[in-house]
Amino acid sequence: MSNKEEEFVVGADGLDTDREKDIGQHIGYRYDVNLVPDLKFITPFLQKYIDKMGWKDLNWLEDVHMGYEEDQAAVFDRNINGWVTIPDSIKLPDNQQERDMIARELLIKFQMSENHPMVDLNNAYRKF
Amino acid sequence: MAKLKQDKSHEMGLHEEQLKGRTQQRFFSIDESENLTYFHSFDVDTSKSATIDALDMTPREINREIRALMEKGIGNITVDNPMSRHGVGVGILNRLNLTFSDSLGYFGCGLIDGPNVHIKGRVGWSCAENMMAGTVVIDGNAGSTFGAAIRGGDLVCKGSVGARTGIDQKGGTIIVGGKTGAFSGFMMQRGRMIILGDAGMNLGDSMYDGTIYVGGEVEDLGVDCVPGEMTELDIRYLTEKLGNYGMKAPNGVEKMQKYVSGKTLWNYDNLEPNEKKLIL
Numbered sequence: 001m002s003n004k005e006e007e008f009v010v011g012a013d014g015l016d017t018d019r020e021k022d023i024g025q026h027i028g029y030r031y032d033v034n035l036v037p038d039l040k041f042i043t044p045f046l047q048k049y050i051d052k053m054g055w056k057d058l059n060w061l062e063d064v065h066m067g068y069e070e071d072q073a074a075v076f077d078r079n080i081n082g083w084v085t086i087p088d089s090i091k092l093p094d095n096q097q098e099r100d101m102i103a104r105e106l107l108i109k110f111q112m113s114e115n116h117p118m119v120d121l122n123n124a125y126r127k128f
Numbered sequence: 129m130a131k132l133k134q135d136k137s138h139e140m141g142l143h144e145e146q147l148k149g150r151t152q153q154r155f156f157s158i159d160e161s162e163n164l165t166y167f168h169s170f171d172v173d174t175s176k177s178a179t180i181d182a183l184d185m186t187p188r189e190i191n192r193e194i195r196a197l198m199e200k201g202i203g204n205i206t207v208d209n210p211m212s213r214h215g216v217g218v219g220i221l222n223r224l225n226l227t228f229s230d231s232l233g234y235f236g237c238g239l240i241d242g243p244n245v246h247i248k249g250r251v252g253w254s255c256a257e258n259m260m261a262g263t264v265v266i267d268g269n270a271g272s273t274f275g276a277a278i279r280g281g282d283l284v285c286k287g288s289v290g291a292r293t294g295i296d297q298k299g300g301t302i303i304v305g306g307k308t309g310a311f312s313g314f315m316m317q318r319g320r321m322i323i324l325g326d327a328g329m330n331l332g333d334s335m336y337d338g339t340i341y342v343g344g345e346v347e348d349l350g351v352d353c354v355p356g357e358m359t360e361l362d363i364r365y366l367t368e369k370l371g372n373y374g375m376k377a378p379n380g381v382e383k384m385q386k387y388v389s390g391k392t393l394w395n396y397d398n399l400e401p402n403e404k405k406l407i408l
Contacts, residue, residue, distance in 0.1 A: 017391055027394050033318050033337050034388065036365040045162065052164045053223055053262075054174065054244050056372040060261035060280030063299040063318060077154075078260075078279065084154045106156050112163040122168045124137035 005068035006030075009096075030067030030076075031096075037062050038097045045105050058104065066096070066103035075103040079111055079118050169222045169242075172203030182216075183209040190216045198222055214252070217245060234271070237264050240281075253290075256283045259300065265373060272309065275302045278319065284373050291328065294321050297338060305375055311350065313340050313387075322366065322384075324377055332387050336394070340387040341366060343377040349387065356388035 010026045020027055037058055050058060066073055069083035073092055077084050086092070086106065092099055110116060137143065165171070178197050182190050190207060194217065197205050206227045210216060214233035217226060217240070224243035228236075231249030241260035250268035257276040265284045272290035275283045280300040288306030292314050299319040310328035313321055316335040326344035333350020340353070341362070366381045377384055 017394065019391075019394055028337065028391075029318075034339050036320070036339075036361055038361060038364075039368065049164050053242060054225065055263065057368065059263070059282060060300065062301065062320075063280055080154070082154060084156055087155055090156075108164075109160040109162065110156055112166060113157075113160045114163075114167050115157070115160070116167065119167050120140065120142070124135075124140050124142055126168070 003068070003071040005071060005073050009067060030069075030074075031065035033063075033065070035065065035096065035100070037100065041095075041097045041101045043101050043105050046101060046108070049108055061104040061108075064100065064104045064107055066092075066099040073099070073103075075107050077107060077110065079116070084110055165223055166221065166242075170198040171201060172198055172223060173201050174203035174223075174225055176202045177204040177206070178202045179206045179208060181208050182211065182213070187213045187215045191218060194220065194226070198224060210249075212252070231268065240264075250287070251285075255285075256281075259283060269306070274304075275300070278302065280319075282369075282373075284375075286373075286375070288325065294319070297321065301369065303370070303373065303375065307344070310347075313338070313353070314350070316340070316389075322369065324370075324375065332389075334393060335389045337389050337391075341384045342387065343379060343384045346385070346387075352390045352393045353387050354390040356386040358382075358384065358386045362386060 009031055015021045015026065039057065064075060066075055068074055069085055073086040074083040092102065180190065180193050194205055204225045206229060208229045210228045210230055210232055212231045212233045215235045216232060217237040219239045220243045221241040222243060226243050226245045228247045232247055232251045234252040235254045235257060236251050237245050237255060238257040240262055243262045245264045247266045251266050251270045253271040254273045254276050255266065255270050256264045256278060259275065259278045259281050261281045263282045267286055269287035270285045270289040272292055273295050274285060274289040274293045275297065277296045277298060278294065278300045279298045282301050282303065284303040286305040289304050289308050291309035291311055293304065293308045293312040294302045294316060295314045297316045297319045301320045301322065303322045305324050307325040308323050308327050311330045311333055312327055313332040313335055316332060316338040318338050320338065321340045324343040327342050327346045329347045330350035331346050332340050332353030335353055363381050366384065370376060
């Protein structure tokens with residue numbers, strides 16, 4: 001096991017299946033892809049976002065979880081096809097559901113920001 | 129020699145940036161503003177409504193008119209007489225309430241990111257393919273490859289759907305009120321599928337990951353699709369999710385069967401290059 005973030009997500013050795021034991025490494029996503037969200041942990045910002053969008057639950061954010069990149073907690077941004085790292089200054093809870101809600105909130109703030117890489121790409125390549 | 133087209137991306141210097149030696153790692157800024165919609169999206173007001181009569185319009189004209197109304201800030205659009213046209217309501221990357229008063233043809237509402245769509249009729253093949261976010265609710269039945277390659281959002285068919293529902297599903301939730309055809313969840317990689325009725329042959333064939341919940345009978349399971357254990361969180365999640373669309377499992381959510389990947393097809397790992405060397 002290389003670091004504590006990876007250990008938090010995939011367990012002590014990260015090797016569950018026979019195939020993983022055979023090759024000595026974890027295979028698959030860097031988070032529990034099948035974990036359904038627990039809405040009792042929703043943050044006020046996320047509630048404001050889903051109200052604005054007219055949804056009754058987390059909608060696409062149900063598939064957003066906190067994983068890891070290198071040795072730091074991170075969330076995958078599908079709009080840039082890459083991991084976005086959570087700064088060390090943000091203290092993370094030990095509960096995956098709460099961590100996921102933090103990941104969702106940060107991802108929305110990042111995606112909706114004028115600093116997001118999609119803004120430049122949009123300006124450069126948008127056809128209509 | 130052909131001259132390279134000098135477009136806006138060149139003017140912005142996007143082709144001059146040195147990538148060598150730079151990290152691709154991106155960090156969140158704590159100081160990001162709390163904007164709730166995409167920076168490039170239209171600012172629409174859902175209390176402002178408009179209606180499009182699509183009787184004599186082509187699909188392209190319908191899509192352009194929807195876009196023109198969004199540009200004017202209208203957030204509640206109804207399309208009358210869609211006449212089962214193909215490829216309408218596509219590529220909407222915006223917050224919007226969109227209603228079709230009748231059925232759509234093939235590839236309706238594909239590539240959308242955010243809107244809430246209500247179709248008061250049926251839909252043809254590949255409804256909401258590559259959907260990213262939002263909700264699509266269909267009152268009637270749907271054709272094959274319903275929600276093909278969907279990435280996120282809720283796709284709801286209150287009737288029955290054809291074969292290969294959620295083929296290559298990469299996220300989101302597909303809900304079917306009735307039956308689903310053969311090969312549903314084929315090559316599914318992520319997301320959730322909730323089938324309240326029966327499922328046809330080869331359910332979840334070659335699924336890599338994701339979860340399928342079935343309320344009725346399953347004809348048979350595909351390769352690497354295995355029964356999973358229903359948790360208290362699953363039951364709570366399903367109850368809330370179905371309640372959002374006024375739907376109920378015929379025999380209760382607790383009696384639904386959960387299916388997941390057996391993961392025996394997981395062969396993507398670092399050994400592959402070495403194995404290739406051995407073979408070559």
